[in-house]
Amino acid sequence: MKGMGRALPAFAVGFGGYYAAAFQFNWPMFTYFPAVNGFVWGWAPGSETVGPPMHWYGWMAYGVIVGLVLAGLALLLPAKRTEKVWAVLCWVVPLASILWLGYIERQFFM
Amino acid sequence: MNIALLIIHGLMAVMLLGAVTHQAAAAVWPRRPGQRGLASRFRGVNAAGYTNTIVILDVLTFILGGYIYIIYRIEVRPPLEVLLDLPTIGLFELKEHFLSVTFGMLPAYWYYWTQRPDMVKTRATLAVWLALSVWFGLVVGHLVNNVRGFV
Secondary structure, eight states, X not given: OHHHHTTHHHHHHHHHXXXXXXXXXXXXXXXXXXXXXXEEESOOOOXXXXXXXXXXXXXXXXXXXXHHHHHHHHHHSOHHHHHHHHHHHHHHHHHHHHHHHHHHGGGGGO | OHHHHHHHHHHHHHHHHHXXXXXXXXXXXXXXXXXXXXXXXXXXXXXXXXXXXXXXXXXXHHHHHHHHHHHIIXXXXXXXXXXXXXXXXXXXXXXXXXXXXXXXXXXXHHHHHHHOTTOHHHHXXXXXXXXXXXXXXXXXXXXXXXXXXXX
């Protein structure tokens, strides 16, 4: 597990980075409409007919895929040279994402 | 049924809160030999021993929260929008983002805490992050749960 495990910090980087971008640019894999229990691929708005949309599940789904892809790429890189980079990026990228998301959401508090 | 799920979600979050706070305190401020006070005993735990429990509790709490989120979106948020209670909606949005990004960090957290005892600073950073996210999530969740009494 130790050999494969070094890919796990890269997952956090890919997931955290994509999540913020997905929210900013409306990139969910799908939109869920809980009032009618329906799914639509990609981003879709709510309406009187289908009720409020939920994009969060779609961001999470794509986030997992992006995280897995980056984790796979991390395994191709030399372990010794990159381990300290991943050790920092695995919390710096999520931190940057959270700060950016907080900045976007400031509209609710103004 | 919804209330039962919400209470279970809250109880799991409280258990998680205890575990991550012990671990974060032990990682950032280790107990030194001879220290015997309450705070010393609180942080004088085998921090790594909490890791698997924290991961399991976090995943279960997150999945249950992801299900309850549907109820929030249909039954709770629309009335808040009508009442223009935007700060409460915004707080819940921040909770959603913070806990989602933290969920994506769990594999890294697990790796450093179980496989890499040499990465002391990264382990401490991730433990503190996890503790902050759980504290924030629990406080905001509690506020949103009680918001009907305030508006």
